[in-house]
Amino acid sequence: MDLTKKRKLDENGVGLTVSDMDPSIPKLTPEDVRKIVDRIVDKGKLIDIVANAASRHVDVLDAVRSLADSDSSQRKLFIRGLGWDTTTEGLRSLFSSYGELEEAVVILDKQTGKSKGYGFVTFKHVDGALLALKEPSKRIDGRVTVTPRSSPH
Structure with missing residues (x-):
């Protein structure tokens, strides 16, 4: 300097x-x-x-x-209203724009292998979840989804 x-x-x-x-x-x-x-x-x-x-x-x-960040319920979101062909990779791709992800998963029907219409996203930091919640409705694979915290406090 x-x-x-x-x-x-x-x-x-x-x-x-x-x-x-x-x-x-x-x-x-x-x-x-x-x-x-x-x-x-x-x-x-x-x-x-x-x-x-x-x-x-x-x-x-x-x-x-x-x-x-020690309270994982503040970092975890429940995504409902997913399409039957929504994948974990698609969910991960969309939500990673809000912050680093710890986990993203679409819940699949064991018999058909298709989405059950919901999933979960857990961010590494609480601020990622906070940013994602600023837009609680998101269009994923042509469907409007609802994204609340997984376990509201």
Whole structure:
């Protein structure tokens, strides 16, 4: 990095914490910040702060994801209204555009080998399911399907 650019960034306070800008201010430890956060009464505002930070900082998003992803019911969708010739590959192809998939399966009739008209999609991350749910009806193989969460909470 060009040191003159870095100096300008530092002079403007970009990328610096309050204690970096003023060495007389002691640095807060994570435990200190936890004490401050613990005293916040309005949890809705705290959630807004976390959501805002997660949308701007990948490390915060990763931490939020790791907590949210532990509940697989939040990542699993039930797809109903599938055509008889819809395949698992077709389902996987459509839903992978919303995020990385852990599993996608069309439930087949054992005797005929044809779709029973429904299936399941499980995303690796909860945000894939969230994006897919923004459009709850999808056209798959010429049929309009309904896509709710598998186990609503």
